[in-house]
Amino acid sequence: MQSQVGTYVKQLAGESLVYGVAGVITRCIGIVLIPLYTRVFKPDDYGIVALLDVFIMLVLQFVVLGLDTATTRWFFDSDDPADHRSAISSWFWCQFTVGMIVAAVIALLSPWISNLLLGSEQYSPLLRLAAFAMPLFAGGYVARSWLRFQRRPLLTVTFSSCATLATVGLVILYVLVWRRGLSGLYTARLIGEVLTCLTGVVILGKWMSPRAVSWTRLKSMLRYGLPAVPAGIGLWLMMSSNRFILDRFSTKAEVGLFFAAAQIASAVGLVCGAFQTAWFPFALSIHKEETARRVYAKVLDLYSFFGCALCTALTLFAPLVFRLLTYKPYYAAASCVSFLAFTMFLEPARQIAWLGSSIVKDSKPLALSLGLGAAGSIGLGFVLIPPFGRDGAAAANMLAYCLSVVYLFRMSQKSYYIPYRWRVTLTCFVFSWLLIALDRWLIPDDSLSTYLIRGAMLLLFLPLGVWFGLIRWRYLRELLARGPSESQQEIA
DSSP states (O other), rough: HHHHHHHHHHHHHHHHHHHHHHHHHHHHHHHHHHHHHHHHHHHHHHHHHHHHHHHHHHHHOOOOOOHHHHHHHHTOOOOHHHHHHHHHHHHHHHHHHHHHHHHHHHHHHHHHHHHHHHHHHHHHHHHHHHHHTTTHHHHEEEEEEHHHTTHHHHHHHHHHHHHHHHHHHHHHHIIIISSSSSHHHHHHHHHHHHHHEEEHHHHHHHGGGGGGOHHHHHHHHHHHHHHHHHHHHHHHHHHHHHHHHHHHHHHHHHHHHHHHHHHHHGGGGGGGHHHHHHHHHHHTTTTSSSTTTHHHHHHHHHHHHHHHHHHHHHOOOOOOHHHHHGGGGGGGGGGGGGHHHHHHHHHHHHHHHHHHHHHHHHOOOHHHHHHHHHHHHHHHHHHHHHHHHHHHHHHHHHHHHHHHHOOOHHHHHSSSSOOOOHHHHHHHHHHHHHHHHHHHHHHHOOOOHHHHHHHHHHTHHHHHHHHTTTTHHEEEEHHSSSSSHHHHHHHH
């Protein structure tokens, strides 16, 4: 039984690694573009992009209607290919149709929406460009999900990476070469979404045939998925409402600095995002196995340890990263990277927490947890942002995620008990923040020696991992004692 648990964990790790390739490409390209963006866009411009993007994220919650979540659950509940095809096709055409309607409404109301969100009607063309991409989002999104359902990580990564590279190439052309500014950015994104949608349609083929649409299946999926819409709104409020509160109490430049810090913190997604992509299809595919609960518990141990170590590393070296990748007006944004990095860590943890409720097909705890997180984010935002600015906004985000994840774990355990080792997760989290606090209180400058000290501090995670049995110390010592060529062969 123990060997079977190890086999499943290795399988998840392998799929996460493959999915991580797409994340690595996306993040690396994004990181390379940061110095160029910060040269072209002032913090005020970044603030406009941040506010406009989070508005589009909110509207997409209504466009998707929770069908992504519903299709994931229904797909693994049947072995009939025709049933699978019906679910995929019904999802695609419903989302595409709703996207067309919503895009038309936003285009008509764009001057009013622009004035309400951004304080001026001059940004309405940007809003229209962003809205026109909404129906096109269905092609790429459904195709990527279908490939993941098929457990085809290599093809998923290839499709996602090519789509990202195409969009980034267009952004470079419009923004950095042709100097079209913000309008060029959204034009490039729109063209990239057109290309991605067309490719997704080709990949899906007969899986998106209108003849395969089933109104009966769509109604069933909507009954399951629609509760996820308020949940998605709650997630949006938890993630993004603080940007508008920050804009209310501060300036768009401050919002731009917050956005820059969020982009740096998104590097955590190199690992956590890959895991998140692989986790749910994998977890649901083995939920009937005898060892499934032990696999789930082991995964949380490993995720907590490596995730906290990654967030701590990014936090300790954030000032150096900002000096390498941005310009002086953005240096101050490093102060809120720690909170945003752990927010990135907590997002996949929320999916781990929801697993038990998902297995028993109960989506209500998810909605309630996100409502709690949204209320916490807004309440904490009004408390922390006026005195602490962007740092308060970042802290409010992280604390709201903590509330949501803790509640969701508690409710899921009642529905489907999993023998988690809570002391591992809590110890890793507390240990990370202890190192971060010591760094901020005792290592204030940015000299070379201080970064050597920070590197030594990160090595303290090794004995912590050995203590919890997450790292095999004997194996690690043997590996380090070997020559470079032997170690590389062993790793391979």
